[in-house]
Every structure is written in structure tokens, then in C-alpha cells.
Amino acid sequence: MSGLVWNKKDLLGLDGLTRHEIELILATAEGFKGVSSRDIKKVPALRGKTVVNLFFEPSTRTRISFEVAAKRLSADVINIATETSSVKKGETLIDTGKNIQALKADIVVMRHNYSGAAVILGRTLDISVVNAGDGWHEHPTQALLDMFTLREKLGRIEGLKVCIIGDIAHSRVARSNIWGLTKLGAHVTVCAPPMLIPPAIEEMGVTVATNIDEALQDADAVNVLRMQFERDEQSAFPKQMEYFRNYGITQERLAKLKKNIVVMHPGPINRGIEMSSEVADGANSVILEQVTNGIAVRMAVLFLVAQARERLDEDAHKKR
């Protein structure tokens, strides 16, 4: 099937991808999942390649997940955190990117606090750029690992009812999940206090709800977003206890829902705010499996973009 070749040097978001491309990443991730349970957790797929993790925003789990993924593909990994780089000295994003390219790195994995930063870098550089989260815009690998986990648990995405709960307005995880899930045929409901629902979101093909119990009725899965109370810049957030009362996932709420409902969370969890500890650690929770699957998904993404870039380079060479 000619439609199933990955030919993009970057992964910037799920917005620009086709259903086939998303399915190709998920299928490739399945192939890589076994690597992490072997005795020798390494394949030579990216041997001799250099992956640079460029993180402008503090992140532990995403950076480590990318680092583990790259290392299991035998790539060399360099981590740059902005606290220790020349960005502090006022270097621009584009200059930083071009310098990394000049070091002959092959892939830049970037986390950035401004929406669109990865898009700008991808357009500027010849080497691959993988978006590890940009502002409120997209966090494609998180959505991919959410979908991977969902499919593993329920066998499909098509036709599933998935509810995303939390600060939709400021969430890149929500946006990437909406793109990915709707493209794969799921019915998505977003649920949040009204001030955390961004304008015209229903035009992205989702149902909007403000009442959580209604939103969760016959849901097959619920993806609970982290409430970033530390970033309450617009004072639009409700009080923490009020949020837990009205939107927190508790055992009591869960009892009224589908028995095998899948409970996801991108982490880190605010226990007692987005969900109770019983739910986080309970039978429906797949939170730690998401972390494990994240490695396979990120291996797939790094592998595919590296391959695509090699092909693009070859084509360019032939033309010359």
C-alpha cells in the first residue's frame, strides 16, 4: 500500500496527519513494544544517529521517555535544558536550532512554552523536529501513546466514546487527542468548567459538556488532564476543592459508569484534585501502562522521522 509510507521529516502535531499516518505510527510502535521487555533492551535502528532533547520548559517524564526511547534505538542522546544553555543569554529559538543542526544532530526533540515553536523550528531546519509539547498547541506523542494504550485495552478506537476532562483551554494534550481520536473515528466529549472550554471547540468535531456525570455516561474511556494550578495566569480556575467536588474522578462516580471504563492520565497526577488515589491506583487505571507504552510510541516516531529524512536526503541527492 503506497499510502502507508511515512514521508515527513518532522512530527509537529496530529492536526496535519492523515488517519493512515497515525495508524502507521501506532503499528510501528507495536513492533517496538517488545524491545523493552527483552533482556537486552536495544535495537540498532538509530545507531550512529544523534538525538538532541531540547527542553525550554521543565519536564521529567516526557524527556526521560524520549531519552529511553532514543537509547533503546541505539542513538546517542544529548539533553539540553534552557537553564544551562545560551538561551538564558538571549539566543533566539532559530539560532539555537541552527546550532544544533550545525553539530550534525539528526533529530531535535523539543518542548517549548510557546505554541507553534515546533512548527517554526521544523520549517527552519533540515533535520527532523519532534514536538514534545509546545504551549497549548500540541503534544502529539502523548496523544499517540494514549491512543496506543486505548487500542491495546479495548481493541479498537473507531466508535469508542472517549471523554477528556479538565483544563481543555490550556491543554496541548487535549488538542492532540482530539485530532487523533476524531481522525480514527472515536466520539470525543470534552468536559470542563465553562471558563476552561476554548471558543468554537465544537467545530473540531467534539461534544462539549460541563456536567461530568452526563459527559461520562456510556463513556468507554476517560482521559483526565492535569489541572495546572501553578499556572493560573488568568485566574480562570475554580478553587481546588470545588474542582474535585464537581469534576474529580472518584470511586463513587466510577461505580455508575461502564464496568471496564479505561481511566487515563498524562501525569503527573494531582491526587485528590483530578482523581482520588483509589481511582489512580484502581483496576480501571492504565496510567503506568501509558508510561510504558510511551517508550514504544516514541521509538516509533524517532524511527519513522529518521527514515523519512534519509529518504528525503536521497531524493534531493538524486535530483542534484
Add this chain to the structure above:
Amino acid sequence: MKMLIKNGRIVDPARNLDAVGDILVDNGCIVQVATGRSGKVKTDTTIDATGMIVLPGLVDMHVHLREPGREDKETIATGTMAAVKGGVTSVLAMPNTVPAIDAPEHVALVRQIADKTAHCNVYVAGAITMGRLGKELTDIARLKKAGIVAISDDGASVDDGMLLGKALGNTQGLCVICHSEDKTLSGHGVVNRGLISTRLGLRGISSESEYARVKRDVELARLAGSRVHIAHVSCRESLEIIAQAKKEGVAVTCETAPHYIALTEEDVLGYDTNFKMNPPLRSRTDREAIRQGLKTGVIDAIASDHAPHTENEKDIEFDRAEFGVVGLETALSVVITELLEPGILDWQQIVRLMCWKPAEILGIDKGTLKKGTDADMVIVDPAAQWTVSKETLVSKSKNSSFLGKTLHGKVLYTICKGEIVYSAA
């Protein structure tokens, strides 16, 4: 020095003229506009304008020349060079320079630099409030004496309604230009509020932040019994408010910019900061309303809002980039491409919007080819096409929304006070 522009199609709605003919210029002034064949005259220069359109020089009432203070973005010399390349012979220089034009000596400074370096007529707008800070009115009478033709705090709205009311009550006959924006509503927004801001994960600027302030500014003008001009109108609701106020006899005029005519918020989807301006590009519905407003005459003028910024200020993250785009060199071609060719406006209407009306609003003797006036003219090849690129732009800054686009209509000659100040050849 005598100059003859021969056999061009002369469009001058101020005199209800649209006919093929000759224009004779002597000593910097128009001495004769003859339709049909004129007799033999001895001239120093003759331009054959057969098949071309001859218009009054464009009057762009919204231009940021950046000098003094930000000569890295633009100077009066480079900005007016861009102007004449776009067929503009008169610009209104906005007062948000460093320092702001809030004192007579600053007006004198701009006029002095313009006298020495400008390629076209430079008119000066003074600030409404000291430092454009919205706290204390400038001495409008003294500014007027120093030579300003309008007052504006452009870039900011005068938040204090009482203060703006005072200015409107003491305009000294000058045009008051309002940048109508309620900052408490637009906040840190960078793109129109709606599906696109949601998709991009960028903070939105609602139409309400514009039209709520348009409404206030119009009501203050009504109260003061004075006229008011609303700058860079971008949304449907603002036009409805202005249309209604006009119907009720309020002396309100308004302008829009070429980017609101040609583009929409969807153009921002690639995070290209050359589509970041304030007010932001709006929805398709708004663009349609703007086009209709130009047709019906609710909108009085098209002005570029030429806002040069350096690459360092634009080639960065969308949130951090400056608002604004250059427009002097592309305004007329965008209007030809987007409004004339699809048949939305005719030449008469275009000249009204880009020459005659802005001159009338500013109270300057421009925008027409009347005998005895300064010979400010532009000769346009309506059939020519050109592709906008950084290399074609003579403005010091290259932040154009139209880079890479092919536009219709090309300025062949720009004549200011009888002198050829730009020639495409």
C-alpha cells in the same frame, strides 16, 4: 519644467472624471487636464500613458515611519521610498515614535527630517496624550501651530473616556483618529478569538474588544458634537455601529487596511508572524463585511497601517513577535487584485477610498487632479503582475503578509509636486 502625461485614462472622482486624456504639469502644478486630443505643447518630459491609468497620488493616512527613535525598523527616507513605490504621495506619520510626537519641538523635528530626506509629502499626526500614556492631554493648539493635521494615540486607545471626551471637545478642527481597543478584553491575545485561536493554542482577541470601544468612541464624538475617525476597522460589528451612527448624523469616518480585505485568520495557521497584526485578521464573515463596507461607503478610506519591524522582532515565537506588517508598497496592488478585478469596486471607488476621502478627512488639499493643485500623480499599469519578495521591497523592513504572492497592477511612475519620484523602469 513642463511635463505632459499623454493619453492615459484619468480617474478623478472628486471632479467626476473618468476619461482618456492628457495632463500638463508646469512648475510642480497641474495646469491642464484635457480629455480627448490636446494640441501640441512643448515640454521637457513626456510620458506616454496609453493603456495606463492615471490617478491622483495616493493618500495613506496610517503610516508608521518609525523616525525618530526606531531607525532600525524604518526611516522617513526609506518609508517614503516605499510609499512612492506603491504610488503613495502623501503619508500621515503616526506619532508612536520615540519620543512620541507630543510636543511642538518633536513635530518640528519630524518635519525637518522629512524636508531633508522624504521622497513624498509627509504629514504629521500628534499624540492625544503626553507620551501616549492616556493620562494627560497634549497641548493640541500648540501642536496644530507646529503643523500637525491629526491627533491620535495610535497603538493605544485612550482608556479614560472623560479624557478622550475632552480631546474631542477641543480638536482645534483637527481629525481625531482612534485606535479603538479595550485592552481589558484583548489582554495578551495575539490572534482572532475563535476556532483558529483554539486550534493554534494561542490567546484570542475578541471582536468585542474592538467594537465595544468603537461604540464608546462614536458615542463620545456624538456627545462632543465633534468628528472622529476610527482607525483599522477589522470586524463586522464595528461597521454596523459606524453605519448606524452615520445614519444618525454622527460625524464618524473610518478606514480599513488591505490585509483585512485580502486575508483571514486562517492565514495564521502556519504561525507565520507576518500575519500577526493588531487588530488581528478576522473571520471570513468579517472579511466579507469589510468588502461590503467598502462598496456601500460605510468605510471611507483604505490605509496601509504600514508597520515595519525588524527580522529580529518577527522571526521568533508567535507570542513574542511584534504586531504589524508593512503595506505601503502592496496596498494598491492588493486592492486591484482583491477588489477591482473581481468587480467589487471600480476605479472611481478606489480613488475615492485611497486618495480623495483620506485627504478630505485630514483636511489637506490632495487626492484630486484639479487644475492648480500640486502635481501628485500615479500612473498604473492595471494589467501588469508582480510577485512580492523581500528583494522587491524597498522598505527597511520586510514583514509583509504578501511575500510570495503574485499581485495585479503595477505602479509605473509616481510623480510628486511635478517631479518623477519613482519610476519602475
